[in-house]
Amino acid sequence: MIDSLNLLVMFILILNCVVALNNGLAKTPPMGWMSWGRYRCNTDCDNYPTECISEDLFKAVADEFISGGYADVGYEYIIIDDCWMENERDYLGKLMPDYRRFPSGIENLSEYIHSYGLKFGMYENYGNVTCEGYPGSKYHIATDVQQFAEWKIDYLKLDGCFTLSKELDYGFPEFSKQLNKTGRPIVFSCSWPYYQEHIFNIMPQYELVKKYCNLWRNYHDISSSWQSIKNTINFYGKNHKRMASYAGSGHWNDPDMLMIGNPGLSVSQCRIQMAMWAILAAPLIMSNDLIHISKETKDILLNREIIAVDQDPLGIQGSMFKDIFGDLKIWTRPLIPVINDYNSYAIAFINMHDKVDRKISVNIYSLGLKSPDGYTIMDLFTGDELRNITPNDVLQINVNPMDIVFYKLIIL
Numbered sequence: 397m398i399d400s401l402n403l404l405v406m407f408i409l410i411l412n413c414v415v416a417l418n419n420g421l422a423k424t425p426p427m428g429w430m431s432w433g434r435y436r437c438n439t440d441c442d443n444y445p446t447e448c449i450s451e452d453l454f455k456a457v458a459d460e461f462i463s464g465g466y467a468d469v470g471y472e473y474i475i476i477d478d479c480w481m482e483n484e485r486d487y488l489g490k491l492m493p494d495y496r497r498f499p500s501g502i503e504n505l506s507e508y509i510h511s512y513g514l515k516f517g518m519y520e521n522y523g524n525v526t527c528e529g530y531p532g533s534k535y536h537i538a539t540d541v542q543q544f545a546e547w548k549i550d551y552l553k554l555d556g557c558f559t560l561s562k563e564l565d566y567g568f569p570e571f572s573k574q575l576n577k578t579g580r581p582i583v584f585s586c587s588w589p590y591y592q593e594h595i596f597n598i599m600p601q602y603e604l605v606k607k608y609c610n611l612w613r614n615y616h617d618i619s620s621s622w623q624s625i626k627n628t629i630n631f632y633g634k635n636h637k638r639m640a641s642y643a644g645s646g647h648w649n650d651p652d653m654l655m656i657g658n659p660g661l662s663v664s665q666c667r668i669q670m671a672m673w674a675i676l677a678a679p680l681i682m683s684n685d686l687i688h689i690s691k692e693t694k695d696i697l698l699n700r701e702i703i704a705v706d707q708d709p710l711g712i713q714g715s716m717f718k719d720i721f722g723d724l725k726i727w728t729r730p731l732i733p734v735i736n737d738y739n740s741y742a743i744a745f746i747n748m749h750d751k752v753d754r755k756i757s758v759n760i761y762s763l764g765l766k767s768p769d770g771y772t773i774m775d776l777f778t779g780d781e782l783r784n785i786t787p788n789d790v791l792q793i794n795v796n797p798m799d800i801v802f803y804k805l806i807i808l
């Protein structure tokens with residue numbers, strides 16, 4: 397006989413299944429490409445035929461994912477950001493793409509991307525209009541989610557422009573529930589905590605965010621400038637303990653897109669972004685011109701060893717071990733292999749100063765690396781295995797101005 401307590405427990409369990417985001421997705425941080433960082437809201441296809449937000453752009457990215465080797469190393473999602481829509485909904489209240497720029501329709505673009513075995517994502521905003529003024533989802537959540545599922549999307553980025561804080565707390569969970577209801581596996585990317593913390597000055601309730609979202613933006617929009625990347629790294633540096641505890645398989649902090657390969661960043665600044673995103677267990681969503689990218693920056697994006705750090709199955713977000721003079725930052729992230737309860741580690745030594753090089757000697761044990769049998773040091777940018785060390789050894793590091801030394805210490 398089922399007594400009333402058991403019934404209550406069953407009811408709560410069922411309720412939990414319905415309300416929580418339980419989609420089994422983003423087991424490791426999602427990897428892909430998104431239009432915003434590079435192409436913004438360029439809708440002028442007459443003057444910028446290869447740079448405007450159009451089906452041709454996303455098809456070209458899909459082609460390049462295959463021929464350029466991006467898919468081989470794990471980049472998977474191709475995501476249309478803002479500015480894909482008509483200015484109005486159709487007579488049934490449905491979202492419509494701008495048919496001059498997406499003449500074959502979204503379903504065909506989705507099919508094109510899927511035909512390569514890649515995944516397809518889109519953008520909406522919970523608010524009356526998107527950040528760039530296109531129709532938003534405020535009174536249309538169920539209809540829009542249904543539409544996205546019919547278009548067979550695999551990833552939804554939901555923004556929070558033009559909302560009140562209470563509306564966000566309703567809108568994001570509601571979207572998540574509706575996405576779950578479609579039965580289609582859709583990674584859910586939320587800008588919810590960004591608006592809470594930076595627009596409304598409210599400390600995000602990350603336990604709640606984690607329950608409804610697979611990844612979430614924590615900080616301001618990134619742009620193709622060193623200042624922007626530096627600010628982002630510093631924000632995670634200041635808040636690393638608070639942030640890291642919410643990251644894990646299925647739910648990740650998102651420091652925004654990889655700007656690697658864009659004008660405005662030097663090669664060493666690109667190296668720093670790639671390494672830091674890997675340490676942070678961040679989604680690796682590029683936003684760049686894949687057709688004209690330089691070989692040097694492309695190699696950074698395709699670096700399998702660094703991608704493996706980012707995608708490490710332990711899913712532990714790294715933290716800042718030390719900040720010396722505000723310029724030299726040491727970050728560590730525990731990784732597999734694990735032997736006898738001792739981890740391997742990724743260690744980044746970043747020199748944020750643009751003129752002075754920095755030398756440092758660090759004792760391995762003090763970094764938390766205590767396995768008595770020691771470690772092999774691998775330089776993650778060259779793939780070279782340098783030498784073996786034990787916890788008593790001291791690492792002598794010299795970091796060039798505005799550059800990084802990035803090692804993996806593989807347990808022996």
Ligand code: GLA
Nearest residue numbers: 432477478526527528555617
């Ligand atoms: C916000 C988001 C960006 C981008 C734009 C589009 O600023 O944070 O990532 O999606 O909106 O309008």
